[in-house]
Amino acid sequence: MNSRLSVRAKVALYGALCLLALPFVFPTWWMVTSSVKPVGDIFAFPPSLIPTEASLSAYRRVFELQPFAQQYFNSGYIAAVVTIGTLAVSSLAGYAFARIRFRGQQVLFVVVLVGLLIPSEVTIVPLFRMFNSWGMVDTHWPLILVPILGAPSVLATFIMRQFFITLPAELEEAARVDGLGRFATFWRIALPLARPALGAVAIFTFLHSWNLYLEPIVFLSTPEKFTLPQALTQFVDAYGGPMWDVQLSAASMTAIPILVIFVIAQRQFIEGLAHTGLKG
Template identity: 80%
Template sequence: MSRRLSTRAKLLLYGVLLVLCVPFVFPTWWMATSSLKPAGDIFAFPPKLFPDNPQLDAYRKVFELQPFGQQYFNSMYIAVVVTLGTLAVSSLAGYGFARIRFPGQNILFLVVLTGLLIPSEVTIVPLFQMFHDWGMIDTHWPLILVPVLGAPSVLATFIMRQFFIALPHELEEAARMDGLGRFAIYWRIALPLARPALSAVAIFTFLHSWNLYLEPIVYLSTPDMFTLPQALTQYVDAYGGPMWNVQLAAASLTALPVVAVFVFAQRQFVEGLAHTGLK
């Protein structure tokens, strides 16, 4: 009897979860299927789950109307460089705050954490002026330097610090007895053990850089330099109206890396946050 109840309870639970996932899955499904429809069928009511006559014409126009391949490459390489740079900076800073004692350590870390409280909109004007003086407007340097060295890396530093604090002191003592210096301990012992936290930082940093929208609009003006979020706004007709099927086709291609990261790396992300002690 108890087995039957447990089976019924599982079936009920799965049924409830299926119903709850509909609001999250349906928009993505509608985006992907609508990109295969003629523009006049996209807003048909009731909405059709499957296109009557699938067409790939919108995907062809994605590459004809904009240098979409170059823009895709821009977003990809910027996200990769920002991720690697954030991993390097946040792991070094996190290890320093967690394992090296120096005067004013806690006060300095509190000052660093205030970066989480400052919206990017507040600093965008002085940053624009600074990069303008450096001759970096309409280049990718602002999209790389600001996330790696600015406030967006503060959360990554906090996650890495929380992980390194939990490492046993006996590991460092044994390493010193073997003749390792401070940087060697970080590189050969602490960093390999921090793979769960590094995975979590890498995932949310990549996604943040991939979806960045405000900064590219401010710093970039040449279509060949655009990133994908900015490029999606350029698919308009002669009257300035959105070309919905083309925009949805471009959005579907843009979402592929995000879906891949979510499917293949969600477990590493959860484990990484669990190892840092974050709730």
């Protein structure tokens, strides 16, 4: 009897979860299916879940109207470099704030956290003037340096600090007994144990860089140097109106890989964030 109740409870739970997931799944499904529909069928009411006439012509036009392959590569390599740089900076800074005691440590950490409270729109003008004086406007350097040294890295530093605080102090004491220095202890003991936190930081940093919009439209003006969010705004007709089928095709190619990565790595992401609030 209990087993039957258990089965019924699971069926009811999964059914409820499927219903709750519909508002989140439907927009993505509509985007992908509409990208292969004729333009006249995209906004048909009621919307059709399965296209009656599927065509991939809009996907071909994406690459004809814009250097989309180059723009895709731009977003990919910038996101990869930003992720690696953020992991390096945040792991070192997080370990220092968690394990190294120095005068003014707490005050400095609060000052760093204040960076999360400053909107990017407030700093974009002085940043533009600074990079313009360095001759870096219309290059990818601002899109790499600003996230690594800005708010995304501050949040990553906070996550890494919270994780390193949870590590037993006995590990460092054993490392010192074995003759390891501070950096060797970090590199050989603390960092390998921080894989869940590193995974969480890597995922949200990559997503943030991949979806970055404000900085590209401010710093970039050459289509071959555009990133994907900026490129999506360029698919318009001669009158400035949106080319819906082409835009949806480009958006699908932009979003689907990220959704796949997140689904695959979501356990690592949740596990890493779960460790950040245990202590400290």
